[in-house]
Amino acid sequence: MNGFYENKDYGSLSEKVYRFLRDAIAEGRYQTGDCLIEMKIAEELGVSRTPVREALKQLELEDLVSSHPNRGVVVKSFSIEDLQDVSTIRHLLEGQAAYWAAQRVSDEQLNELREVVELMEFYTAKNDIVHLVALDTRFHELIYEASGSRTIRHILASLHHNIRKARQSSLTLPDRAPNSLAEHLSIFHAIEQKDALAAKEHMEAHVAIAAGNRLSE
Numbered sequence: 001m002n003g004f005y006e007n008k009d010y011g012s013l014s015e016k017v018y019r020f021l022r023d024a025i026a027e028g029r030y031q032t033g034d035c036l037i038e039m040k041i042a043e044e045l046g047v048s049r050t051p052v053r054e055a056l057k058q059l060e061l062e063d064l065v066s067s068h069p070n071r072g073v074v075v076k077s078f079s080i081e082d083l084q085d086v087s088t089i090r091h092l093l094e095g096q097a098a099y100w101a102a103q104r105v106s107d108e109q110l111n112e113l114r115e116v117v118e119l120m121e122f123y124t125a126k127n128d129i130v131h132l133v134a135l136d137t138r139f140h141e142l143i144y145e146a147s148g149s150r151t152i153r154h155i156l157a158s159l160h161h162n163i164r165k166a167r168q169s170s171l172t173l174p175d176r177a178p179n180s181l182a183e184h185l186s187i188f189h190a191i192e193q194k195d196a197l198a199a200k201e202h203m204e205a206h207v208a209i210a211a212g213n214r215l216s217e
Contacts, residue, residue, distance in 0.1 A: 021036065032075050096147070098190075113191065113192075117181075120132065121181060180206075183209065
């Protein structure tokens with residue numbers, strides 16, 4: 001659990017605990033069916049039980065965990081219906097986010113996107129799925145930010161867990177990582193060239209391909 005206090009962007013203590021647990025679920029450190037024990041988490045993170053309790057309530061509101069009288073708080077499963085819903089929402093919103101990003105991206109955001117795709121190339125060559133999932137997530141988050149749409153950022157951020165799980169599932173498929181890299185490069189180059197329509201089309205194609213791969217598993 002090292003590094004819990006190092007991220008200064010988490011806000012309040014309960015928000016820090018919530019984001020930490022949410023990411024732990026998304027990254028598979030907590031698996032489906034695992035019990036999240038309030039006291040144990042508090043001890044591991046070096047906090048009181050109150051922010052942990054508040055974080056678990058937020059996770060339950062987002063349908064990531066469920067509360068059971070005899071077992072406590074349990075990590076929920078990720079169904080095929082969840083994948084279909086997430087893919088549909090992503091297709092509708094991420095293309096528009098890329099369109100606006102191409103029009104509104106700042107030099108700083110463009111530089112960070114460039115750094116992310118360069119790291120993607122490095123870790124794709126190593127077939128390092130753990131780093132690729134994190135970079136994939138950051139790439140899309142940067143596009144949400146560059147779009148300038150608070151609504152898109154809010155909706156897609158609320159789907160963070162399901163989207164990250166879906167990416168992890170997709171990138172483990174044979175040849176998916178290099179193909180995904182090529183798709184991300186196409187999106188990046190369109191945004192770099194301020195070609196909003198191409199950015200939208202490349203993003204929609206990327207989401208559709210990834211969804212098709214996952215749903216055929």
